[in-house]
Amino acid sequence: xxxxxxxxxxxxxxxxxxxxxxxxxxxxxxxxxxxxxxxxxxxxxxxxxxxxxxxxxxxxxxxxxxxxxxxxxxxxxxxxxxxxxx
Numbered sequence: 001x002x003x004x005x006x007x008x009x010x011x012x013x014x015x016x017x018x019x020x021x022x023x024x025x026x027x028x029x030x031x032x033x034x035x036x037x038x039x040x041x042x043x044x045x046x047x048x049x050x051x052x053x054x055x056x057x058x059x060x061x062x063x064x065x066x067x068x069x070x071x072x073x074x075x076x077x078x079x080x081x082x083x084x085x086x
Contacts, residue, residue, distance in 0.1 A: 004067075
């Protein structure tokens with residue numbers, strides 16, 4: 001899980017967490033254009049957000065990407081008694 005504040009951080013996080021680019025040497029499976037298109041389609045709706053990459057429950061060779069936004073975290077904090085509900 002990572003706090004993502006902008007498009008640049010999103011791209012770096014996805015390359016590390018989803019594609020593992022920092023651990024791969026040589027050619028990638030996607031062209032730069034395909035990579036940009038995939039990242040555009042998977043981008044969060046807004047920043048800041050928390051991003052997670054987890055193994056897919058539907059397909060063992062894929063990963064699920066999820067984002068949690070300010071309103072999610074606010075609700076969690078309220079339910080945990082960390083924020084006043086006034």
